């Protein structure tokens with residue numbers, strides 16, 4: 001494992017020792033339905049990520065809500081919010097703000113390794129990374145809390161594990177968690193296999209143009225997850241989804 005990821009995991013363990021557990025059971029928002037409706041409107045379905053690390057500073061109060069509303073206006077079908085504070089500069093309050101500010105399904109992006117973390121915040125989807133977590137148990141915990149797991153895989157072995165554990169939405173990460181390098185060929189190799197077994201597939205990481213987005217769609221992606229490029233240049237999102245800005 002990359003030393004950075006190891007550092008994040010130990011910081012997470014420490015933080016969780018004193019974490020609060022608050023939770024409401026409001027109705028969950030449906031990512032699959034939202035992605036399908038985006039496609040019906042002729043848009044590329046993008047889960048747009050709020051990722052403070054990409055701009056090298058934590059967000060100001062209110063900023064996560066503003067970004068979420070902007071993403072919604074540019075045709076996003078979902079919002080992803082990094083909540084990991086130590087390296088990614090994220091926060092639970094950004095997640096709550098983003099969810100309050102739009103009606104889109106919101107994905108909590110963090111390094112979830114225990115069930116306490118799952119009940120820390122209300123999201124619609126929770127990322128579970130096969131290579132770091134005991135997903136066989138955590139998938140059930142996420143569903144018991146009224147949310148849906150988005151299970152992240154990097155290779156065929158992890159994909160099998162996700163499918164056997166009951167995942168229905170999988171994220172195929174183009175970024176290698178050991179070298180942190182991006183290769184869009186990873187989704188092209190694994191996406192079709194995941195689709196063939198009936199999973200909803202999200203192509204994660206490394207997309208920074210309409211062409212690259214189309215490349216992932218041609219490989220069978222049901223949705224894309226994009227962070228860095230749109231945090232740095234938010235106007236890019238409308239180009240990628242294909243939204244008609246004049247109509248918004």
Ligand SMILES: O=P(O)(O)OC[C@@H](O)[C@@H](O)c1c[nH]c2ccccc12
Nearest residue numbers: 173204205206207225226227228229
């Ligand atoms: O910023 P990018 O290259 O567009 O990637 C977004 C998203 O896929 C990436 O942030 C991500 C994918 N899996 C993760 C797990 C933890 C933290 C972050 C991630």
